[in-house]
Amino acid sequence: MLPTELLMFRVKAGLVEPRRLKATTNNLRLAESVTQAFEANLNQRRADLDEELKALEAGRSDFKVLRGFAHLLTNGSSTFETGSDVDPGHIRAKVFELAQAQPPSRHRRTLVLEQAAKSLVTERPLSAEDLADLLYADLPDQQRLVAFDPPEPGDLLERFNLAQAQGQLYRAYSLIITARRNEPARYKQLLKYTKFFGLMVTVEGDATHGFTLTMDGPTSLFSSTTRYGLAMAKFLPALLHVTKWDLTATLKPRKDLDWVDESEAEWLFELTSEDGYVSHYKPPEEHDSALEAGFSERFAKLDTPWQLEREVDLVSVPGGVIVPDFRLVHPDSRSVLVEIVGYWRPEYLRKKFDLLRKSGRTDVIVCVSERLNLDKAGVDPSDFGERLIWFKGVLNPKDVLALAERMTSGA
Structure with a gap:
């Protein structure tokens, strides 16, 4: 900025x-x-x-x-660095130490730098001129431009x-x-x-x-x-x-x-959003996981009046916000939200299910992978009742559609 x-x-x-x-x-x-x-x-x-x-x-x-x-x-x-394998602070300390022991003379500076160059252990031999160049190499204006990626x-x-x-x-x-x-x-x-x-x-x-x-x-x-x-x-x-x-x-x-x-x-x-500014942040992936991408691809092959939307609700809950993965919309205006819970860390799982409960939403289908170690996470999703779908490996969109029909038709 x-x-x-x-x-x-x-x-x-x-x-x-x-x-x-x-x-x-x-x-x-x-x-x-x-x-x-x-x-x-x-x-x-x-x-x-x-x-x-x-x-x-x-x-x-x-x-x-x-x-x-x-x-x-x-x-x-740009990337600026000191350009030396020796810490300039260490060089200064050595030079100042030797300067204290050197009597004043017009050649004092050169003698001190030569002595310091000989006493310092470095990857390559350093001359007095090298040391003079490196003495304050860590100051911002003395750092060197070592890499530049031009836009x-x-x-x-x-x-x-x-x-x-x-x-x-x-x-x-x-x-x-x-x-x-x-x-x-x-x-x-x-x-x-x-x-x-x-x-x-x-x-x-x-x-x-x-x-x-x-x-x-x-x-x-x-x-x-x-x-x-x-x-x-x-x-x-x-x-x-x-x-x-x-x-x-x-x-x-x-x-x-x-x-x-x-x-x-x-x-x-x-x-x-119409003002035309351009972001330099990396854009997000369309799908957050292979589970979501696979579900979307399989759904697209079905012959059904239901539409799968990636544009969904922001569900505000006490302590956070839920962004469901999909929305299923029927031409007669019926709709449900779909949340896919795949493999995640225990703390994530606890927070995810806690927010789903706090939301109070009864129009969310919760799809949970059987591969998850919910016992270890201390999570029991059974209280989601008939809105819960367990799946192995891949999530079958037909199972989700069938549940969507039951939830929205009262069957």
Whole structure:
């Protein structure tokens, strides 16, 4: 992401609009020039790279864009290392120790470095010149660019635009997302990232009218911190993998800017899935497991009016959220949810069945593999009664369809 000083935006009637770069010839050329500067400095010191970047931005009015590109390449595409098998701190300690015993003279520095080079045990012989170069090699500006994975200019532009949007969330203390029907893998990734980044989420709604996810937390109570907003910013790229959503964030205004209206108590930042931002996070797999993929493939071969949907409900329960694997929908509007429980760790199994019970939903078919060691996990699913299907190896979709018919027809 970008530091605050590189964020570019405007505020109109309390609504924040981040700067977005278009894929113009000039912008693409600038992205390519910055990338080429990194490539030209491979195996060189960061200080040398910084000097070249300063020369590149000289006299440019869009220097913030250039610095933004450089920041993203430094933190997302580059690997900097000390470039030595010897700890520079150890070298300094040895040099300072020898310097204390060496009387002052104009050749003192060279003599000390030569003595230190001879006394250090290294993979290759070191000269006094080598030691002088390595003495402070662990400082950031002395580290060397040892690897660089250059993005395409257009990709760097997309990353810059997303970083500008992410930066608006640094000062967010509330995030409300309306997400309509989506594949379970997308929902699951979404919820996984809320947990990963420490975001507290409550869910309301249904698949027909959409779900409202409200993200808030204890840090939002303290106006002096941006830690929670930073977590929301890191979460945004995950949201981009979900389709059909709207986002509204409430922000603390930037009072440090001269043009900000002091009377404004809050700003709003709004995004939708149609805004065209591109995520750099890896997209989730369509199916979470081979069990689900196999079930879907076998179902597709059946001649049945029932439709198998990957777009299902988010089921909010006390202590968590359930995202069932499938929904079975009949043309006459009957429907059931399908949850497949394959091989998982004991703690996962306990939580999974606990959430299923807490949900209170009676329209969920629970399919459980007989290969699971439920006794070891301390789990007894028998209280799901007739909604429970046991299977060996593969799950037969005909068994699920038959149970769906009984559940929805009252038979």
